[in-house]
Amino acid sequence: MQNHRFCYLDNGATTFKPDCVIKVSNSYYETWNANTHRGDYDIAHLADKRYWQARERVAKFINSNPEEIVFTAGNTEGMNIVAYGICSILSPGDEIVISTAEHASNVLPWFNWAKNFNLVVKFAPLDEEGKVTVDTLKMVMSDKTKVVSLAHVSNVLGNVIDAKAIAKLAHDNGAYFVLDGAQSIPHKKIDVKDLDCDALIFSGHKICLKVSLMIKISYKKL
Template sequence: MGKFDVDKLRRDFPIFENYSLMQNKRFVYLDSAATTFKPRQVIQAADYYYEYCCANSHRGDYDLAHMVDVKYLEARKTVAKFLNAKDPAEISFTSGASMSLNTIAYGLSDILNEGDEIVLSEAEHASNVLPWFSVAEMKKVNIKYVPLTKEGRVTPSNLEKVITSRTKIVSLAQVTNVLGYVEPIKELISVAHKHNCLFVVDGAQSVPHMKVDVQDLDCDFLAFSGHKMLGPTGIGVMYGKLELLKKMKPLLSGGGMNSRFDTCGNVAYELPPAKFEAGTQNISGAFGLARACQYLEEVGLDNIVEHERELRIRLLDGIKSNDKIIIYNKDADSGIVTFNIKGVFAQDEASLLNSKGIAVRSGQHCAKILMDFLHTDATVRASLYLYNNKEDIDQFIDALNNGGDFLDAYFN
């Protein structure tokens, strides 16, 4: 399977040893779209900060502090290389995709005038909706949604239909978090640029799973979280084209982001990325995230795509003759499978799977507006990643096909 040895790779992840059983069953983790496990290499890289170079950055008066600055810049360069960004200064560290998107939305509010439009889709995660709602309220601009195809996809021709001369910003996920479609983001970006709109990519579900080249895509901004790509929690990235970042106002103000200020309120900001990194940063997190990027490169993002695809096919094949299962995204190209069991509330099904040792997520998956499109209150989502193996899939198939009644979880 794939071009790497998944069982050897699993040994890099301490959690598989430390949490091998759930409900006394072999533990199967199918919730990587929510967060991912961390390999030992990432944990060690994050700990390295605390154990070997624990000083504040940008305070290079002594050797230890200088060493932190060098390592922190190295981490930024590693992430820049991972995304093929032109300049490491285009990488700002944030606390995660939510903070990145909030920073972008607030920062871009200056270019909006009353009556302008921001275009989103109904398949967006709350993090790529709510910051724009705030900005829309603040600047009296309108939010519009790209109509989804009947499968729930965003297409360039539908984007073309919704953009008007008042549209200034388009913000879309590259991979949607509920349905898991890989959107044709490069084509969508080119449509937006043709109409002089800025394009923000929510990469929370794409960057961990596939090669994302910001220069090739020509996106103006990209946001993602470290913890969904084997990295630590509390660290993420805001990528932006340098000329745009230079003009953009920061959301957070404080230490380390200004070069000077006076009592009259005049402030001279630092250049990006420092401008967007007020306060002492999550330096350990940045070290861990950089190591996660390297780890993914070592395994090979194309291999990861192929691995997830093979597991997905195995899963769909295993449940295809089960007519009690409704799958909402049969044709999705990612490792996300969204489904319901007929007549069973999503949370009850997730609970039953828990009793079989299997971790999945039930709910509206932070994309509450999509539920109007799917005509269901909630769904169950299983999401795959590089450390899932055939045994995981077979155990999951068995639980779905021979799972028994959903109240069994309560009475076994």
């Protein structure tokens, strides 16, 4: 930078896109550009087919079902969709638990919809290593806790939570478990069925993909 060679390390924010991704993206705009699910001509059918193939690949990537994959414009929009969907079926006074180490995209949507639906947002404290754990969650959870929403990997300290154990804690208490995978998906093998999260949100642009974001939602639970 400033006319000096440099090594780009800000991949936690976004990544440069590989040539193969750029070529496929350009191919769409140049040769088979069509709105999906509304045309019956050849390239519209091709767009439908490849759109569904993308959904199948994402599902395989996180061990989900294709019908549970939703594409949105970004991580914040995805969290807003999940937050609104869950908050709209809760009762006034119900509680949402997040931690003091969350990214704004996992804080502001909950506060916004909690205000609209008369819900309560509570912060779980961190342990001495700056992690949210089952024990720190138990300090603030109650019989009114209906949502636990946490980052799988902290974007600040890089701490990794025990998502599977926290999912069990949430479900044992009758709460949904929402997992922000923006910083974990590029570095860890994610199996949503094993983790048993109700929603996983992650940003494709952080893992060298053109697609902005994917969400896994367990519709049966919602």
